Amino acid sequence: MKTVFITGATQNTGLAIAKYFAIKGYQIAISSRSIENAEETAAELSKTYGIKAKGYALSLVDVKEIKETFEDIKKTFGGLDVFVGNSANLGVGQDILAVTEEEFDAVMDVNIKGNYFCCQQAALLMKEKKKGSIVLIGSVHYRGAVRGRGLYATSKGAIATMVRSLAYELAEYGIRVNQVVAGAIRTNRWDCLTEEEMATRRANWPLGIESTGEDIAKGVYYLASDDSGTVTGTDLTIDSGVLTCLLKYDGGSQAGDMYDYAKRN
Ligand SMILES: NC(=O)c1ccc[n+]([C@@H]2O[C@H](COP(=O)([O-])OP(=O)(O)OC[C@H]3O[C@@H](n4cnc5c(N)ncnc54)[C@H](OP(=O)(O)O)[C@@H]3O)[C@@H](O)[C@H]2O)c1
Numbered sequence: 161m162k163t164v165f166i167t168g169a170t171q172n173t174g175l176a177i178a179k180y181f182a183i184k185g186y187q188i189a190i191s192s193r194s195i196e197n198a199e200e201t202a203a204e205l206s207k208t209y210g211i212k213a214k215g216y217a218l219s220l221v222d223v224k225e226i227k228e229t230f231e232d233i234k235k236t237f238g239g240l241d242v243f244v245g246n247s248a249n250l251g252v253g254q255d256i257l258a259v260t261e262e263e264f265d266a267v268m269d270v271n272i273k274g275n276y277f278c279c280q281q282a283a284l285l286m287k288e289k290k291k292g293s294i295v296l297i298g299s300v301h302y303r304g305a306v307r308g309r310g311l312y313a314t315s316k317g318a319i320a321t322m323v324r325s326l327a328y329e330l331a332e333y334g335i336r337v338n339q340v341v342a343g344a345i346r347t348n349r350w351d352c353l354t355e356e357e358m359a360t361r362r363a364n365w366p367l368g369i370e371s372t373g374e375d376i377a378k379g380v381y382y383l384a385s386d387d388s389g390t391v392t393g394t395d396l397t398i399d400s401g402v403l404t405c406l407l408k409y410d411g412g413s414q415a416g417d418m419y420d421y422a423k424r425n
Contacts, residue, residue, distance in 0.1 A: 163237040164384065165189040165230075167218065167278065168247030170197040172347040173297065176373025177244055177380050182209035184381065189233050189240075191218035191247070212237070220247055220274030230281035239289055242384040243282035245275040245296040245319075251312035264311060271315035276322060279337070283330050291334040293384045296323055297376070298395065300343035300402045320395065327393030336392040338383045343399030346370045364408060366401030 162185075169178040169190035178188050182205050190205075190213070192198040198215025206213040214236055216229045233240055249270040254263055279294055286292025301309060302316040319339060327337040344365050350358065362368050379398045382388055397403060 161185065161187055161212075162241040163187040163189065163233070163239065164242040164244060165191075165233055165240055165282070166244040166246055167191045167220065167274075169244075170194070170201040170215075173342070173345055173373040173376050174244075174246040175201065177246060177377040178205060179209075180374060180377035180381055181242070181384075182211050182213070185211065186242070187211055187237050188213040189216065189237065190214075191216040191220075191229065193217065193219050218247075219270075220278070221269040223273075223277045226274070226277045226281055230278075230285060234285055240282055240285040241289070241292055243278060243286075243292070243294045244380055244384075245278055245294070247274065248297070248299075248315075249312070251309055251315070253308045254311050255308060256310050259311065267311040267315050268318075271312070272318045272322070275319065279322070279326055283326070283333065283335055286330075286335045287333045289334075292336070293388075294326065294330075294335065294337040295380050295383045296337075296339045297380075298323070298339040298341045300341060300397075300399050302341070303403055323395075324393045331392060336383075336388070338388070338391060338394050338396065340376060340379045340383065341395045341397040341399065341403070342371070342376055343397075343402040344370045345376060346372055364402075365399075366404055366408065369400060371398055371400060 164181045164186045166174055166178050168174045170192045178190055182188055188205055190198055190202055195217035198217060202213040202215035218225060218229050249267045251267040275296055282294055296319050298319045299316040301313040302320050305313055323337050323339045330337060376398055379396050383396060
């Protein structure tokens with residue numbers, strides 16, 4: 161039986177990924193900063209899907225804690241087949257002219273250092289099996305800026321670079337490394353939005369509809385499975401088309417002006 165470890169998997173996208181792998185019969189290790197939430201979610205997964213599951217407390221800022229978690233995964237599950245780096249400090253509302261060292265470290269420690277050392281520990285376990293798949297959850301922000309989220313965008317840029325260099329260096333051990341470049345996912349942060357606010361959001365995206373956690377999970381599962389056996393170092397973008405356009409045509413934007421110019425000439 162195969163084992164997957166997913167970080168930050170007690171809610172939203174991470175939980176949807178855990179459920180998807182559970183349906184496919186995987187043994188599941190999940191983490192959260194809250195041990196209560198991790199254990200409760202693991203028990204629920206185990207009960208619902210009839211699989212072995214265990215929850216870990218992991219803040220991702222402490223390398224010793226990361227190593228201990230992977231040691232326990234080996235002891236509990238006998239090894240690791242798939243690692244999914246889903247946890248992220250979402251770094252919202254950070255003005256570049258006012259960012260402090262503490263704010264910088266809080267984002268980079270989780271998103272870069274945490275993922276890097278998780279990948280290192282996952283690779284050490286996968287090397288024993290001469291096979292494994294690592295999938296990191298990246299973001300459209302690595303390609304495009306949003307005001308106040310520069311630290312988050314910088315960290316997701318590092319994820320993209322990390323994926324390529326790990327993929328290259330770990331290929332000789334049969335370990336593949338890829339990222340899902342996610343954008344426009346529906347989460348519990350949407351719960352407080354009105355229908356009108358949701359419509360405004362959707363209007364910004366070429367496909368006009370958000371992804372669910374399950375949409376992301378299907379992409380992650382493809383990258384984890386043997387169906388992608390020769391795929392490594394790549395990006396699978398699941399973003400409702402966000403990255404396809406420079407400016408969405410709205411009749412009055414700069415893109416609209418160019419469209420009118422093209423028609424006149
Ligand atoms: N939602 C989107 O539209 C979107 C778009 C692009 C990319 N993504 C990426 O998708 C992944 C999942 O995000 P999500 O939107 O589903 O949100 P989420 O559930 O809020 O974030 C994932 C998990 O990360 C953990 N986390 C949050 N802040 C943290 C911190 N400061 N330190 C350590 N862990 C922290 C939380 O787990 P615990 O509280 O249980 O520890 C959380 O459940 C992330 O990598 C995110 O960057 C999301």
